[in-house]
Amino acid sequence: xxxxxxxxxxxxxxxxxxxxxxxxxxxxxxxxxxxxxxxxxxxxxxxxxxxxxxxxxxxxxxxxxxxxxxxxxxxxxxxxxxxxxxxxxxxxxxxxxxxxxxxxxxxxxxxxxxxxxxxxxxxxxxxxxxxxxxxxxxxxxxxxxxxxxxxxxxxxxxxxxxxxxxxxxxxxxxxxxxxxxxxxxxxxxxxxxxxxxxxxxxxxxxxxxxxxxxxxxxxxxxxxxxxxxxxxxxxxxxxxxxxxxxxxxxxxxxxxxxxxxxxxxxxx
Amino acid sequence: xxxxxxxxxxxxxxxxxxxxxxxxxxxxxxxxxxxxxxxxxxxxxxxxxxxxxxxxxxxxxxxxxxxxxxxxxxxxxxxxxxxxxxxxxxxxxxxxxxxxxxxxxxxxxxxxxxxxxxxxxxxxxxxxxxxxxxxxxxxxxxxxxxxxxxxxxxxxxxxxxxxxxxxxxxxxxxxxxxxxxxxxxxxxxxxxxxxxxxxxxxxxxxxxxxxxxxxxxxxxxxxxxxxxxxxxxxxxxxxxxxxxxxxxxxxxxxxxxxxxxxxxxxxxxxxxxxxxxxxx
Numbered sequence: 013x014x015x016x017x018x019x020x021x022x023x024x025x026x027x028x029x030x031x032x033x034x035x036x037x038x039x040x041x042x043x044x045x046x047x048x049x050x051x052x053x054x055x056x057x058x059x060x061x062x063x064x065x066x067x068x069x070x071x072x073x074x075x076x077x078x079x080x081x082x083x084x085x086x087x088x089x090x091x092x093x094x095x096x097x098x099x100x101x102x103x104x105x106x107x108x109x110x111x112x113x114x115x116x117x118x119x120x121x122x123x124x125x126x127x128x129x130x131x132x133x134x135x136x137x138x139x140x141x142x143x144x145x146x147x148x149x150x151x152x153x154x155x156x157x158x159x160x161x162x163x164x165x166x167x168x169x170x171x172x173x174x175x176x177x178x179x180x181x182x183x184x185x186x187x188x189x190x191x192x193x194x195x196x197x198x199x200x201x202x203x204x205x206x207x208x209x210x211x212x213x214x215x216x217x218x219x220x221x222x223x224x225x226x227x228x229x230x231x232x233x234x235x236x237x238x239x240x241x242x243x244x245x246x247x248x249x250x251x252x253x254x255x256x257x258x259x260x261x262x263x264x265x266x267x268x269x270x271x272x273x274x275x276x277x278x279x280x
Numbered sequence: 281x282x283x284x285x286x287x288x289x290x291x292x293x294x295x296x297x298x299x300x301x302x303x304x305x306x307x308x309x310x311x312x313x314x315x316x317x318x319x320x321x322x323x324x325x326x327x328x329x330x331x332x333x334x335x336x337x338x339x340x341x342x343x344x345x346x347x348x349x350x351x352x353x354x355x356x357x358x359x360x361x362x363x364x365x366x367x368x369x370x371x372x373x374x375x376x377x378x379x380x381x382x383x384x385x386x387x388x389x390x391x392x393x394x395x396x397x398x399x400x401x402x403x404x405x406x407x408x409x410x411x412x413x414x415x416x417x418x419x420x421x422x423x424x425x426x427x428x429x430x431x432x433x434x435x436x437x438x439x440x441x442x443x444x445x446x447x448x449x450x451x452x453x454x455x456x457x458x459x460x461x462x463x464x465x466x467x468x469x470x471x472x473x474x475x476x477x478x479x480x481x482x483x484x485x486x487x488x489x490x491x492x493x494x495x496x497x498x499x500x501x502x503x504x505x506x507x508x509x510x511x512x513x514x515x516x517x518x519x520x521x522x523x524x525x526x527x528x529x530x531x532x533x534x535x536x537x538x539x540x541x542x543x544x545x546x547x548x549x550x551x552x553x554x555x556x557x558x559x560x
Contacts, residue, residue, distance in 0.1 A: 187331050188369035188435075192442055193358035193386020201394045202382050206373040 073251030074258075082245065082253045086260060089241035093227040096159040096237050100227075101220045103159070104166025109212075111167065112174035113200065118186075119178060132175070135168035144230035155236030162223045162230070170219055174212055181207040214276040221265075221272040228261050281307045281478050282328070282446060287337035289323050289502075297323040299502040301337070305446070305478050310469065312489035313482040315499035315521055321482040324499065325448050328480070329361045330354060341446065359386035362439030364468065366451035368431040370438075372424035376415060379423050379434050380406040383441030402441070409437040413467060429460040436468060440475070447472055449481040453488060461485070465492050486518070486530045 029035040079086065114120050114128030138146075143164055147157040181204050189203040231239015238261060245254040282305040289298040297320045305311050313321045326332040328339055330346065339346040341357065349357055362383070370379050384402045385393055392398070398406075410416050413433040418426065423434060432452060439447060452468060453461035469492045472479045483489050489496055490510035498506030498513075498521035506517045518527040 182369075182372075184365055184367055184369035185371045188363065188365060188438070189371075189382055189385060191329050191331060191358060191361070191363040191448075192383050192438075193355045194382070195355060195385075195390060197390045198385045198393055201390070202374070202378075202385060203371050206371050210373070 070251045074255040076252055077255035077259055078250075078252035079256040079260075082241070082250070085241050085244075086238070086253075086257060089231075089238035089257070090260060090264070092155045092158075093224060093231070093237035093239070096155050096162060096227050096235075097220060097223040099159045100162030100166055100223050101216065103163035104170050104219060104223075105216050107163075108167045108170035108174060111171040112178060113204075115171060115175035116178035118181070118183065119196075119200065119204065128171075128175075132168055132171045135164060136172060138165075140165045140226050140230060141233060144233050144235045148234045153234045153236065158227055158230050158235035158237050161235055162226060165226070166219050166223060169222070170212075170215055173215055174208060177208045177211055178204055210279045214279050217272045217275055221268045224268055225265055281305060281342050282480070283338075283340040284324075284328070285338045287324070287327060287339065288335045289320070289327055289332065290335045297502055298327070298334075298337075301499075301502070301504055303497060303504065305480055307445075307478055308476050309495065310472065310479045310493040311481070311495045311497060312493040313480065313497050313499055314484065314486055314489050316523075317484070319499040320502040321484075321499050322450055325363075325450050325480060325482045328446075328448055329358050329363060331363075355386060359442060360445045362442045362444035362447045364432070364435050364439050364447065364449045364452050366454055368428075368435045368455075370423040370431055370434055373422060375420050375422055376410065376426070376434050377406060377419045380410060380437045380441050383438040386442070405443075406437070406441055409440055412471070413437050428456050429464060432456065432464050433467070436464075436471065440471060445477060447477050447479040447481075449479060449483075451482055451484065454484060461488065462491075469493075486513070 027035060029038070111128050111132060114124045115132055117125055120128070140161060144157065144161040147161045147164075151157050151160060185207070186199050186203040189199045194202065227235075227237045228239040228242070231237040231241070232243045234240065238257060242254060242257045242261075245251075245257060282303075284301055284303040287298050287301040287303075288296070290296050301320075301324060303311075303324075313324065315321050323332055327334040328341075328346070330349075334347055337347070341360065344357055346354070346357055371382070374382075378396065381396070381398050381402060383406075384398055388398055388402070407416070407419070410419060413436055415426075415430060415433055415437070418430070423431060426434065432455075435452075447468075449468065453464055456464060465488050468479075468481075471477075479493075481489075481493065490513060494509065496506065496508060496510055496513050497504055498517065500521050505520045506513070508517070513531065515527040515531045518530055519525070
């Protein structure tokens with residue numbers, strides 16, 4: 013028994029923040045800020061009660077999804093979303109390849125690297141909804157704006173991840189190809205590309221999956237697809253149709269995720 | 281055929297790797313570079329085909345001044361220098377055949393090589409080399425499916441597929457077990473002698489160096505401190521290269537092994553068990 017007591021005195025887990033004042037100070041600041049932040053929202057209790065009532069109506073409607081009333085719109089919306097997704101992914105794949113080679117420090121000279129990295133960084137810093145709003149303004153409502161938005165967003169995603177893969181390739185294999193008298197392009201084709209291609213295919217399929225999911229979101233800001241149909245249904249308080257659309261989206265996303273992950277698992 | 285004079289390499293960060301190296305390799309000569317890790321062996325070998333850019337000095341290969349070449353001429357010159365690497369440096373996801381054929385990249389255009397359309401004589405030579413190194417049935421196997429020894433055989437075939445005049449070999453056996461290491465060394469030396477190539481091999485295993493080469497060059501802290509035949513590599517020389525230690529075993533085996541070098545070369549695959557680790 014004395015052993016047990018001694019063991020407790022001999023060692024206790026050191027805290028993450030060693031300074032006791034700093035540790036409690038940070039906790040206090042977080043709690044105080046949270047308190048005032050919530051206060052600033054001017055929460056309107058009667059409004060919430062009315063809202064709960066509306067929420068209940070919506071819930072009831074969702075239990076009776078209506079696929080039929082606006083069937084043609086739903087089908088067209090889904091097809092639009094699929095078309096947007098496919099073109100956007102293709103666009104992203106094609107444009108991200110050269111950018112990612114430029115953005116890999118082990119392949120590109122510093123100026124090229126900096127330019128490509130900056131492009132990727134800017135593209136990635138804009139959220140897909142913000143991009144969608146911009147492109148809707150630039151090219152008008154509809155699926156074309158959506159395709160451009162998703163394509164742009166895909167470039168950032170694929171470009172950055174592929175560039176990182178390229179930077180992690182085996183340097184010795186590159187040296188070996190260079191030592192045979194191979195040119196820069198041959199080093200890329202023979203030593204770099206084989207090392208990254210399967211992961212790039214995997215990433216592209218994953219991106220296809222993400223693009224479909226996002227196509228439903230950007231529809232809400234006017235970029236076409238099934239999201240636009242959902243927005244219309246919600247605007248008309250047609251919750252039965254909205255429920256049907258949500259179910260369709262969930263089904264397609266789950267199916268897409270299943271297919272994409274089972275393909276990716278087979279890539280070695 | 282290879283003349284190095286006053287070679288200096290200073291890395292931007294860290295110490296001077298080479299401090300004025302003069303070295304000549306004659307046609308058909310097999311030269312071993314020995315020395316501690318960090319003595320500059322690897323840097324020296326890589327300076328020759330300019331995988332590492334030398335800071336100062338001259339390197340002449342068959343009359344061509346390698347350090348003066350521009351990018352294009354350098355690629356041209358590299359075709360004459362095959363290289364074998366420590367960690368094999370194969371492209372794992374490519375097949376054995378693709379790895380061997382990559383030795384021809386200096387001769388085949390970008391588009392044709394990307395489409396894997398190599399001239400028939402290149403493919404024929406690759407098949408012969410794979411037969412020679414005992415990997416004929418692994419032509420379409422992916423390189424990452426092979427064992428260490430097999431992978432180095434692919435590396436050897438790739439270097440020879442280049443049809444080089446000079447073979448640069450960087451620690452070919454240090455990732456291998458002692459028996460495989462001997463088989464690989466024997467194979468390299470046989471192929472080099474058959475083809476009358478010159479070889480500069482950087483190797484930390486003194487026994488292997490004395491067993492298989494004709495001239496030993498000891499590098500210490502970026503400078504050559506010993507040059508001589510395997511027989512001349514005595515305890516005194518080893519101390520100069522590596523520092524104070526008990527070198528009795530190494531120097532004795534050096535003399536013993538050079539004596540039976542001739543016998544050792546004939547058996548290709550079958551290394552008698554009792555000579556697998558002599559002198560230890």
